[in-house]
Structures are given as structure tokens and as C-alpha cells.
Amino acid sequence: xxxxxxxxxxxxxxxxxxxxxxxxxxxxxxxxxxxxxxxxxxxxxxxxxxxxxxxxxxxxxxxxxxxxxxxxxxxxxxxxxxxxxxxxxxxxxxxxxxxxxxxxxxxxxxxxxxxxxxxxxxxxxxxxxxxxxxxxxxxxxxxxxxxxxxxxxxxxxxxxxxxxxxxxxxxxxxxxxxxxxxxxxxxxxxxxxxxxxxxxxxxxxxxxxxxxxxxxxxxxxxxxxxxxxxxxxxxxxxxxxxxxxxxxxxxxxxxxxxxxxxxxxxxxxxxxxxxxxxxxxxxxxxxxxxxxxxxxxxxxxxxxxxxxxxxxxxxxxxxxxxxxxxxxxxxxxxxxxxxxxxxxxxxxxxxxxxxxxxxxxxxxxxxxxxxxxxxxxxxxxxxxxxxxxxxxxxxxxxxxxxxxxxxxxxxxxxxxxxxxxxx
Amino acid sequence: xxxxxxxxxxxxxxxxxxxxxxxxxxxxxxxxxxxxxxxxxxxxxxxxxxxxxxxxxxxxxxxxxxxxxxxxxxxxxxxxxxxxxxxxxxxxxxxxxxxxxxxxxxxxxxxxxxxxxxxxxxxxxxxxxxxxxxxxxxxxxxxxxxxxxxxxxxxxxxxxxxxxxxxxxxxxxxxxxxxxxxxxxxxxxxxxxxxxxxxxxxxxxxxxxxxxxxxxxxxxxxxxxxxxxxxxxxxxxxxxxxxxxxxxxxxxxxxxxxxxxxxxxxxxxxxxxxxxxxxxxxxxxxxxxxxxxxxxxxxxxxxxxxxxxxxxxxxxxxxxxxxxxxxxxxxxxxxxxxxxxxxxxxxxxxxxxxxxxxxxxxxxxxxxxxxxxxxxxxxxxxxxxxxxxxxxxxxxxxxxxxxxxxxxxxxxxxxxxxxxxxx
Numbered sequence: 086x087x088x089x090x091x092x093x094x095x096x097x098x099x100x101x102x103x104x105x106x107x108x109x110x111x112x113x114x115x116x117x118x119x120x121x122x123x124x125x126x127x128x129x130x131x132x133x134x135x136x137x138x139x140x141x142x143x144x145x146x147x148x149x150x151x152x153x154x155x156x157x158x159x160x161x162x163x164x165x166x167x168x169x170x171x172x173x174x175x176x177x178x179x180x181x182x183x184x185x186x187x188x189x190x191x192x193x194x195x196x197x198x199x200x201x202x203x204x205x206x207x208x209x210x211x212x213x214x215x216x217x218x219x220x221x222x223x224x225x226x227x228x229x230x231x232x233x234x235x236x237x238x239x240x241x242x243x244x245x246x247x248x249x250x251x252x253x254x255x256x257x258x259x260x261x262x263x264x265x266x267x268x269x270x271x272x273x274x275x276x277x278x279x280x281x282x283x284x285x286x287x288x289x290x291x292x293x294x295x296x297x298x299x300x301x302x303x304x305x306x307x308x309x310x311x312x313x314x315x316x317x318x319x320x321x322x323x324x325x326x327x328x329x330x331x332x333x334x335x336x337x338x339x340x341x342x343x344x345x346x347x348x349x350x351x352x353x354x355x356x357x358x359x360x361x362x363x364x365x366x367x368x369x370x371x372x373x374x375x376x377x378x379x380x381x382x383x384x385x386x387x388x389x390x391x392x393x394x395x396x397x398x399x400x401x402x403x404x405x406x407x408x409x410x411x412x413x414x415x416x417x418x419x420x421x422x423x424x425x426x427x428x429x430x431x432x433x434x435x436x437x438x439x440x441x442x443x444x445x446x447x448x449x450x451x452x453x454x455x456x457x458x459x460x461x462x463x464x465x466x467x468x469x470x471x472x473x474x475x476x477x478x479x480x481x482x483x484x485x486x487x488x489x490x491x492x493x494x495x496x497x498x499x500x501x502x503x504x505x506x507x508x
Numbered sequence: 509x510x511x512x513x514x515x516x517x518x519x520x521x522x523x524x525x526x527x528x529x530x531x532x533x534x535x536x537x538x539x540x541x542x543x544x545x546x547x548x549x550x551x552x553x554x555x556x557x558x559x560x561x562x563x564x565x566x567x568x569x570x571x572x573x574x575x576x577x578x579x580x581x582x583x584x585x586x587x588x589x590x591x592x593x594x595x596x597x598x599x600x601x602x603x604x605x606x607x608x609x610x611x612x613x614x615x616x617x618x619x620x621x622x623x624x625x626x627x628x629x630x631x632x633x634x635x636x637x638x639x640x641x642x643x644x645x646x647x648x649x650x651x652x653x654x655x656x657x658x659x660x661x662x663x664x665x666x667x668x669x670x671x672x673x674x675x676x677x678x679x680x681x682x683x684x685x686x687x688x689x690x691x692x693x694x695x696x697x698x699x700x701x702x703x704x705x706x707x708x709x710x711x712x713x714x715x716x717x718x719x720x721x722x723x724x725x726x727x728x729x730x731x732x733x734x735x736x737x738x739x740x741x742x743x744x745x746x747x748x749x750x751x752x753x754x755x756x757x758x759x760x761x762x763x764x765x766x767x768x769x770x771x772x773x774x775x776x777x778x779x780x781x782x783x784x785x786x787x788x789x790x791x792x793x794x795x796x797x798x799x800x801x802x803x804x805x806x807x808x809x810x811x812x813x814x815x816x817x818x819x820x821x822x823x824x825x826x827x828x829x830x831x832x833x834x835x836x837x838x839x840x841x842x843x844x845x846x847x848x849x850x851x852x853x854x855x856x857x858x859x860x861x862x863x864x865x866x867x868x869x870x871x872x873x874x875x876x877x878x879x880x881x882x883x884x885x886x887x888x889x890x891x892x893x894x895x896x897x898x899x900x901x902x903x904x905x906x907x908x909x910x911x912x913x914x915x916x917x918x919x920x921x922x923x924x925x926x927x928x929x930x931x
Contacts, residue, residue: 443892469866
């Protein structure tokens with residue numbers, strides 16, 4: 086891996102893939118088609134893109150039960166335990182509605198309400214992603230969303246992976262459809278005969294799914310469009326090079342555009358990690374992907390001191406940050422921008438991907454400067470409550486009317502004054 | 509106003525103005541220019557669009573002091589009182605960072621951090637909008653944002669309105685620039701010699717401002733793009749027609765595309781309100797705007813009973829909802845979707861626009877189904893904290909590795925296992 090001194094301005098912003106003109110118009114055509122033809126279009130696209138000739142889109146109870154039989158019992162119980170951990174963590178995020186009252190009889194507050202219906206997209210392809218099911222569904226469930234709809238493209242035999250169905254059941258999904266791609270997003274946004282529309286669509290997908298989510302945004306809400314995964318590791322000479330190398334590679338294996346960075350105060354550690362990465366890389370099944378990511382986006386920065394190193398981390402605003410220094414927990418207060426912060430050598434990043442409880446849907450591409458991990462509040466919204474008493478309005482009517490007139494809005498002033506005409 | 513029975517599917521979705529092709533390319537050209545030329549471009553556009561030849565962009569302390577002298581003392585104290593009310597309400601929205609710990613020594617939590625820098629756009633034009641300054645700045649200030657930058661286009665003499673400068677000072681802004689339009693948004697997003705870049709841009713503006721915000725989104729965060737204002741009033745025969753008419757017109761005067769709706773269980777009230785609207789309309793200074801809005805988007809729905817009426821309100825998901833029924837507060841639990849809910853006849857909507865404390869930046873266009881009023885959390889973000897103890901990882905390493913392998917991610921499994929090679 087390349088070793089560098091820290092430049093003045095660190096930035097690793099990579100553009101989010103916004104697709105080709107062909108991809109964008111294909112997505113628009115699919116959405117139009119689904120809005121016109123409904124289920125017929127969904128079935129036709131599923132045959133065309135997924136190679137599956139389905140009679141219906143719905144996953145029935147028998148298929149879910151079969152999934153439990155198909156999946157190794159040990160894995161079923163790991164998924165169950167992960168679901169419990171994720172639920173417990175997200176339950177801590179709940180905030181109640183609140184109200185203040187004063188002696189005049191006036192009440193002000195905020196009412197928290199869950200979204201009515203949420204759609205969760207789960208990608209298909211060669212691997213199954215049960216962790217994605219848990220991480221997207223559980224917060225919605227904890228938020229109190231009544232209707233959670235999962236969509237995922239079937240394989241050519243018309244099936245969804247057993248692990249995905251088990252995770253869906255454990256997370257509490259009761260409505261699952263075998264449909265993927267832009268057509269699934271269109272169905273969730275606008276509804277068809279068998280799929281009622283939802284208010285928000287979350288979950289990762291390929292470029293067609295991402296473009297479709299962008300296209301329907303506004304009519305429904307969407308989660309962030311994620312860029313490639315990133316890790317930044319902040320380490321001093323107390324850290325073990327083999328552990329750092331393994332952690333850097335665990336990001337790199339995701340995607341040739343994944344980004345693995347070490348920021349360290351130790352030149353010796355930098356050199357040792359660089360060697361370790363080359364060594365471990367050779368032994369990985371996904372070594373081609375990981376090697377390309379390390380070559381293009383892997384960097385080791387050597388800082389003069391810990392403050393310079395921390396400043397670099399804040400400039401990167403990484404999706405995942407590992408702190409592998411002595412007294413790592415004491416550095417927490419100086420970290421301003423990171424999606425998830427893993428402290429100490431027994432908190433390797435995969436702990437957070439699958440199991441510990443915090444969400445693995447995190448802000449990428451430097452957006453941790455202003456965005457948060459997926460959380461319960463992403464599935465709720467607030468309404469302000471204003472109950473003014475007669476006494477309170479009487480005391481303040483002139484001021485409110487004067488403020489309205491200052492902004493040139495006479496009818497606003499008169500709406501306030503209308504309350505007192507009858508006295 | 510038109511009186512209607514309730515249709516099966518109520519929907520008043522109006523498309524958000526997405527601009528013409530010319531407007532979009534003009535905005536892109538301005539952004540490119542500001543990124544290349546910096547302050548020079550800002551000064552040139554300010555001369556071109558606002559007619560002001562400025563020497564510098566910064567509003568200095570003397571100008572702010574002059575604003576206090578220029579503005580009526582009564583209005584200064586109303587602005588001060590409104591700022592206090594808004595601050596007190598938003599302080600209730602603060603949630604602390606939190607942490608859980610277990611007996612193994614493991615800690616999980618969420619760290620809340622304010623954004624570093626926020627830009628607030630304040631529209632110019634014929635009127636001054638001090639309320640917009642307060643509503644956008646105060647939540648950022650309460651959130652703990654260190655750097656709040658205000659931009660607003662000057663008049664031809666190079667000045668900003670006194671009320672806007674007073675509101676900025678009272679809200680706690682210490683950095684103000686005389687620049688508006690797409691050029692101001694570009695400066696905030698990418699920085700120039702005199703304006704350092706920010707992390708998020710909020711505040712309303714014309715179509716050029718809205719298009720520029722869309723364009724820079726992703727590089728910085730933005731608030732929602734607001735549609736025209738709306739009010740829905742839910743009333744039974746206990747309500748006064750003149751008050752309802754005044755409230756409907758207070759929305760209508762905003763914009764020819766503003767939307768004023770009454771949903772009532774009383775045919776007699778419907779008819780009385782319809783007459784009152786015509787009567788009061790004649791007396792309004794902005795009657796042409798209000799008349800057009802009432803004609804195109806004003807509707808009175810008559811419901812068979814209160815449940816049908818409430819169902820209609822939930823389908824509309826209005827920006828502002830007034831409840832003018834007997835025991836209005838008891839209906840709160842049935843209202844699922846509304847930006848702000850005003851209960852009782854002494855809570856006319858302008859109370860919330862200027863003074864009570866809750867934010868007047870609210871979800872429009874039916875997006876109250878999934879969006880919230882502007883609030884303190886819009887200016888903060890969260891980082892997950894994961895600190896696993898050796899004991900905890902030892903107990904769970906095999907499960908985490910198995911989960912990673914189920915998803916085909918071998919390097920993830922090895923990152924966990926690397927912790928135990930040295931034992």
C-alpha cells in the first residue's frame with residue numbers, strides 16, 4: 086500500500102455513480118410501464134431480468150417455513166440473536182412525543198408518529214444478504230411502522246434465499262414480494278394490483294435500483310443513496326499490523342471502489358501494515374476485487390502527531406472508523422465526523438456489520454459530516470402542536486399582527502384579529 | 509369557494525416547480541463560474557441581478573448597529589421575544605449522546621455532534637423576512653453549530669433590510685454576506701476567497717435558489733425543497749365562519765398556488781364559510797393573489813361524519829392543520845399526518861408563523877406523510893459507538909464469522925479471527 090505524509094487538504098470524495106443516459110431512460114421507461122400495466126409489467130420484467138416465470142409475486146407462508154428447514158440451524162439461531170441485538174440497540178433511540186404547558190393554559194409540543202408503510206429493498210444476485218434485511222427492517226419495526234413490505238428479485242427458479250426469508254421473519258416482515266430492480270421500486274412508490282404503495286423505500290440495490298429511487302423521490306421518501314464502502318483506521322504503535330491489515334482488507338473485498346485508509350503516528354506501523362496487506366491479500370477468495378480497491382483507493386497516511394492524525398480523520402469523515410490506539414476511548418471527544426466508531430482491537434468492523442446492534446447502513450463518501458446511521462427516527466416523523474389559550478392570544482395578538490404586517494402579509498394579521506371581533 | 513362531497517381518493521399533490529431547461533442551465537453556469545472565479549463572480553452577479561455595485565460582500569458591525577436604529581423599537585422587541593420563544597421550544601428537542609454498558613465491559617452508544625458550519629439563505633425582494641431568519645438560524649444555534657453563515661441579496665443601494673439584520677443578530681448569526689441567488693448557494697457549497705464552505709444549506713428562495721440547492725446536494729446537505737404553502741381546517745358546527753375564512757385567506761395570500769381547504773361535518777358551515785371568503789377577499793391588499801389561489805386550489809369538503817373528515821385530513825397530510833371542533837384536543841390521537849397542528853380558535857396559523865416557538869418550516873405537498881418540521885436534529889448528526897470487550901468478542905467471534913461467510917465475505921470473517929491468532 087502507498088504510504089504518504091499528510092497533505093494540507095485531505096479529501097477522498099468519489100462521485101456517486103449517477104448512471105449512463107441509457108440506464109436512466111431504461112429506468113424511466115420501466116417506471117412508466119409499471120404505473121400503467123401494474124402486476125403484468127412486474128411479471129414480465131421478472132421473467133426478462135431474473136429469468137423467472139412466476140404465477141404470482143407474493144411469498145407465501147409455506148415458503149417461509151421451508152426456508153427455516155433449508156437453513157442450517159446454527160445460522161438460524163445466529164440470525165435470531167443478531168435480530169435481538171439490533172432491536173435492543175434501536176429501542177434506545179426511541180423518543181416520546183412531548184408537550185409543555187404554561188399557566189395561561191397554552192400547550193406546545195411535538196407529536197411523534199411512525200410512517201404508515203415502508204418498503205425494504207433487498208438485493209438479489211449470487212449472495213444472500215440477511216444482514217441487510219435485519220438492518221433495514223428492525224428500525225422500522227421499532228419505530229412502530231404498521232406495514233413493512235419487503236421486495237427482492239427471485240432466482241431463475243422463482244425462489245428467494247432461505248437466509249433472507251428467515252431474516253425477514255425474525256425482523257417481523259409479513260409482506261414479501263418476489264420482484265426486484267427498478268420495477269420493484271416503481272411498484273412500492275405507486276402501487277399495483279397486488280402491491281399497495283408505501284411512504285418510504287429503503288435498502289441497497291444496483292444502479293437501476295438507485296436510479297429508480299432517485300426518480301420516485303418526492304412522491305415517496307427514500308434513504309440515502311450509498312456510495313462504495315469505506316474504512317479509516319486510526320492507530321498508534323500499540324496496534325497490531327496483522328489486525329489492521331485484516332480490517333483494511335475486509336472493506337476492500339466489498340467492491341473494487343471500496344476505500345481502505347490507515348492514519349497512523351508510527352512510520353514503523355505503516356510499513357508493517359503495508360507488507361501485511363500484500364501477504365494477506367494473496368490468501369483471499371475475493372483477492373482480485375480487494376487488490377484493485379487497495380491499489381486505487383488504499384492509502385496509509387503518516388501523521389506527525391495524534392492531533393494531526395485526528396484532524397485527518399475528521400477531514401475524511403469516514404463511514405467506518407476504527408480507533409486502535411492506547412486509551413482509544415479518550416479520543417472519542419475529538420472525533421467529530423464518522424458514521425460508526427469502533428474502539429479497541431476487540432471491535433473489528435464486522436462486529437458492527439452483523440451483530441453488535443448499531444446499524445450498518447451508514448453515511449458514505451464524506452457525508453458523515455452531515456448525515457447519520459440509519460435509525461428509528463428515519464421511520465417516524467413529527468408534527469408540531471400549538472394550542473394557544475384565549476389569554477395567551479389576547480396578550481400577544483398585537484405583536485403577532487405587527488410581525489405579519491412587517492412582512493407585508495395583511496391577511497395573516499387579520500386572521501389573528503378575527504378572534505376578537507365578536508367581543 | 510367550491511363545496512364538494514368527499515371523493516374516494518383525496519389527493520392534492522401539486523408538482524414541485526422543477527424549472528425550465530434554460531433556468532437549469534443558467535444555474536449550472538453560475539455554479540461553474542463561482543467555483544472558478546470566486547468572489548469576482550459573486551460581485552459581478554450581484555451587480556447584474558441585484559443592481560448593486562459592491563466593494564465587498566461582508567456585512568459589517570456598523571451596518572448591523574444601524575439596522576437597530578432604523579427599525580421601530582416595538583418591532584425590535586417583538587423580534588426579540590419571538591427569538592426567545594423559538595429558542596425555548598427548540599431547546600426541548602435536544603437529545604444527549606447515550607451509552608449502554610454490560611458486565612462483559614462492552615459499551616454501545618450513539619454520539620450526537622452538531623454540524624460544523626451551516627449556511628442560511630434569506631430571500632430578498634420587496635418584503636423582508638425576519639421570521640425566516642429566526643426559524644432557520646435558531647435551531648442550528650440550539651443544535652450547537654459553531655459557524656452559521658447568512659446570505660441574502662442586497663437591494664440596489666447595497667443594503668439588506670433592517671428587520672433581517674436585527675433578526676440575524678438576535679438569532680446569533682455573526683457572519684453575513686450580501687449575495688443571493690444561485691451564486692450565493694454555490695459560494696456556500698464550494699467556498700470563495702471571502703466565504704468559507706459550509707456543510708448544509710437551508711432556507712427558502714426563488715426557483716434559481718431551489719435549483720442551485722438541488723445541484724449542490726450531495727456535496728453539501730440541503731433542507732427540503734418546499735412547495736407552495738397549504739392549510740387544511742377541520743371544523744364542525746361549533747366553529748365561526750369568519751375566523752375560518754380569515755385563516756383560509758391567510759394562506760391564500762402567500763402565493764397564487766397556495767392551497768386552502770376546509771373539511772367540515774357541517775353543510776351550513778361550508779356555505780357560510782364560502783360566503784365569508786368572498787366577502788373578506790374583497791378587502792385584502794393582496795386580493796388578486798389570494799383570489800387566484802382560492803379559485804384554483806381552494807376547496808370545502810363536506811364529510812358525513814367526523815371520522816370521514818379525519819380520514820380526509822390524513823390523506824391530505826397538510827402542512828398546516830387547524831382543528832376547530834368541540835374538544836379538538838381529543839382528536840389529536842387520530843391525526844397521523846400533518847406538519848403543524850393548531851388546536852382551538854385561539855391558535856390561528858400565524859401564531860405559529862411568527863411567534864409561538866415551533867418552526868414554520870414545514871413539510872408541504874403531502875410530504876408530512878414522511879417528513880417533519882425543521883428541527884434541531886436537522887443540524888446534528890449521530891455516530892454509532894462500538895466498544896467490544898475481549899470477553900464479548902471471544903464469546904461471539906464464531907457467530908460473527910459464520911454470518912460473514914453466509915454472505916460470502918471471507919475477509920470479514922478473517923478480520924474477526926485475526927484477534928485470536930496471537931493467543
